[in-house]
């Protein structure tokens with residue numbers, strides 16, 4: 391089968407975006423899993439953190455399903471949703487639309503640039519819950535806020551929340567990437583505590599309303615950035631740290647930076663995640679799933695916007711002394 395796609399990224403968290411509406415595709419569940427395993431592979435495939443399937447919706451302008459590189463589906467993907475928002479906003483010529491995701495129909499819009507010349511998209515991250523059942527996480531308490539999770543490490547405390555995919559977040563003095571990888575692997579090999587796995591983030595407070603976040607993603611491993619993790623980390627560092635509600639929190643990551651605004655209404659939290667949705671190139675992939683082979687053709691790069699993005703990347707690196 392011949393599949394046109396866009397290679398895109400949000401904060402360097404990269405995806406293969408497949409528009410099923412435009413191409414009248416309707417993949418089976420098995421095909422979605424196999425396409426993710428084959429095409430996301432960094433060694434043998436096109437290479438990406440996941441696939442974004444853009445599908446028709448009866449409730450919104452479009453629907454997003456996101457598959458991790460290991461073929462599992464996630465409930466939500468913040469960086470991916472910004473890429474889908476950009477794609478649909480440009481296609482429909484509107485600046486505000488809604489996208490259906492697994493747990494909610496979410497408003498997305500084009501907003502003021504967070505960095506010069508970077509087209510910026512805002513996506514709502516909700517529903518948010520601190521109920522361990524929502525992750526799910528097996529623990530004998532109503533919440534797990536700033537607590538030790540002994541099988542992972544005795545050095546750290548974590549806060550568990552779903553946004554609505556599962557996350558645990560630890561506020562640290564300095565992010566130790568090797569330690570994070572080890573803890574992330576352990577957490578995702580602990581079905582008695584996290585039956586569906588979990589995304590694990592370490593957060594460093596750089597200053598009030600500015601944080602650095604590094605994430606070990608369920609189904610992928612260490613990524614440049616994870617949008618839902620940056621949203622969860624902004625919320626946790628507002629509750630436990632110095633950040634403010636209703637104020638843009640600058641979240642620096644390995645692939646750039648985003649802004650998160652944490653809001654609370656009637657006791658319920660939500661987060662606006664604002665950042666880039668950059669297209670790297672578009673192409674067509676011809677896939678034979680049975681033989682597990684593919685070829686890529688008609689590749690066209692979006693050179694100008696990628697050059698512009700490099701400036702944001704360089705700025706973000708300078709913020710963390712890189």
Ligand SMILES: N[C@@H](CCC[C@H](N)C(=O)O)C(=O)O
Nearest residue numbers: 464467468469555616617618
């Ligand atoms: N990188 C994404 C989240 C992708 C899904 C995650 N790995 C999971 O399985 O929950 C984001 O930007 O939110």
